[in-house]
Amino acid sequence: MISDDLLGSEAHWAFGTDFEDPLAGVDTTVPDDIDPAALARYCLMLGDDALVLSQRLSEWCSRAPDLEEDIALANIALDLLGEARLLLARAAVADPSVVPSLPDGSPVPAEDALAFFRSPAEFRNVTMTELPNGDFAETITRLLLFSVWRLAEFESLLTHPDAVLAAVAAKGRKELAYHRDFAARWFVTLARGTAESRRRVLTALAGLWAFWPELDAPADVEVVLDQVFAAADVSRPEVTPARGLGRECVHTEALTDLLAEMQSVARAHPRGLW
Amino acid sequence: MVTVLDRARAVAATVVDPELPMLTLADLGVLRDVEVSALGGVLVSITPTYSGCPAMATMRDDLVRTLRCEGFADVEVKIALQPAWTTDWITPAGRAALAEAGISPPGPAPRRDGPVLLSLGPVRRANRCPRCDSEDVELTSEFSSTACKALYRCRACLEPFDHVKEI
Numbered sequence: 001m002i003s004d005d006l007l008g009s010e011a012h013w014a015f016g017t018d019f020e021d022p023l024a025g026v027d028t029t030v031p032d033d034i035d036p037a038a039l040a041r042y043c044l045m046l047g048d049d050a051l052v053l054s055q056r057l058s059e060w061c062s063r064a065p066d067l068e069e070d071i072a073l074a075n076i077a078l079d080l081l082g083e084a085r086l087l088l089a090r091a092a093v094a095d096p097s098v099v100p101s102l103p104d105g106s107p108v109p110a111e112d113a114l115a116f117f118r119s120p121a122e123f124r125n126v127t128m129t130e131l132p133n134g135d136f137a138e139t140i141t142r143l144l145l146f147s148v149w150r151l152a153e154f155e156s157l158l159t160h161p162d163a164v165l166a167a168v169a170a171k172g173r174k175e176l177a178y179h180r181d182f183a184a185r186w187f188v189t190l191a192r193g194t195a196e197s198r199r200r201v202l203t204a205l206a207g208l209w210a211f212w213p214e215l216d217a218p219a220d221v222e223v224v225l226d227q228v229f230a231a232a233d234v235s236r237p238e239v240t241p242a243r244g245l246g247r248e249c250v251h252t253e254a255l256t257d258l259l260a261e262m263q264s265v266a267r268a269h270p271r272g273l274w
Numbered sequence: 275m276v277t278v279l280d281r282a283r284a285v286a287a288t289v290v291d292p293e294l295p296m297l298t299l300a301d302l303g304v305l306r307d308v309e310v311s312a313l314g315g316v317l318v319s320i321t322p323t324y325s326g327c328p329a330m331a332t333m334r335d336d337l338v339r340t341l342r343c344e345g346f347a348d349v350e351v352k353i354a355l356q357p358a359w360t361t362d363w364i365t366p367a368g369r370a371a372l373a374e375a376g377i378s379p380p381g382p383a384p385r386r387d388g389p390v391l392l393s394l395g396p397v398r399r400a401n402r403c404p405r406c407d408s409e410d411v412e413l414t415s416e417f418s419s420t421a422c423k424a425l426y427r428c429r430a431c432l433e434p435f436d437h438v439k440e441i
Contacts, residue, residue: 022353023355024353025351025354071417071425079325079326082325083325151390152389164355168325168355171359185394
């Protein structure tokens with residue numbers, strides 16, 4: 001037991017990033033013509049996508065093919081984690097009923113409660129983000145599909161009537177442009193590299209393509225993807241779409257495993273301060 | 275006459291970035307505004323460089339501590355999300371400080387009027403080696419020691435260096 005004197009008034013919950021509120025001082029009033037519950041649900045979708053993929057990308061830390069890619073994947077994971085934090089915080093303020101209830105006096109901020117104290121059946125991320133990493137080609141292919149779609153989604157949010165969501169999107173799109181181009185360059189490099197690297201990329205694409213329809217991407221997103229495929233001399237795989245129901249909180253077992261690891265320490269020490 | 279607001283601004287403008295301590299938060303463009311209420315409370319607005327910038331808490335703590343140390347008892351720090359931070363806000367003094375510290379300063383941020391165009395080729399920048407001033411530099415990675423930097427290598431002096439990437 002650590003004495004209160006030692007912690008002083010500066011103590012923070014041990015598992016957050018310790019800026020008390022990522023939206024401190026931001027006007028979070030939901031505009032009149034927006035349904036707060038729908039806004040919160042949408043922010044959870046985008047936030048959970050980023051949180052879950054960020055966790056997957058972090059698994060590469062110290063395991064990537066070389067140091068530069070290790071650092072790149074960690075940087076991308078950090079950007080996504082930041083987006084997740086803002087979006088989950090936005091969801092929590094828009095509709096506090098989405099936040100899991102914790103005992104009175106809990107030091108856990110709302111966005112951390114959403115990240116660490118929801119069960120898999122409460123997450124709204126698309127299936128693609130939760131699948132295990134596979135090899136480097138699979139990780140790159142997933143990052144390509146995901147960031148091509150997410151960049152376009154964020155661009156469409158720039159004029160969203162909720163100023164907080166529009167601001168998160170305006171910030172995130174600059175980062176996502178770097179993620180997408182990183183993934184696209186690697187996709188082309190691997191597809192036009194050795195017979196083995198090409199085989200791996202084609203295998204990865206064939207596996208992931210079944211989950212593309214779940215993103216529900218508009219036509220202009222497909223145009224960007226086709227540019228990358230053309231440069232890589234790759235055609236769209238002919239595969240039956242998977243029945244991805246991540247938006248409706250139906251997930252694969254992979255999410256259960258991911259969350260078990262991600263949430264274990266916070267759940268073991270829900271009152272942990274430092 | 276130096277007003278309380280002038281003094282609060284001047285003090286806030288001395289606080290440095292925790293990861294780039296050769297730059298003040300003002301030079302970095304992270305310090306957006308300083309206001310003083312009728313009762314003397316100071317309200318400082320800062321903006322994150324990147325969504326996941328892990329230095330925000332330290333920036334806030336440093337601002338509060340420095341202002342308190344200079345006699346401002348009531349200090350609050352708020353986040354300004356909009357407009358999003360851009361490297362174009364780094365001041366000329368900040369750019370000079372970066373170069374002096376061996377970090378290549380950013381060029382103009384890309385214009386983002388329409389959709390962000392796909393770029394499959396290597397990124398081209400007119401940057402120079404901050405050590406030997408050679409233009410013969412090559413990009414190693416678009417991601418480096420922090421989210422806001424790319425990694426380069428100078429082909430003349432063979433030293434690696436960081437470049438603050440345009441955003």
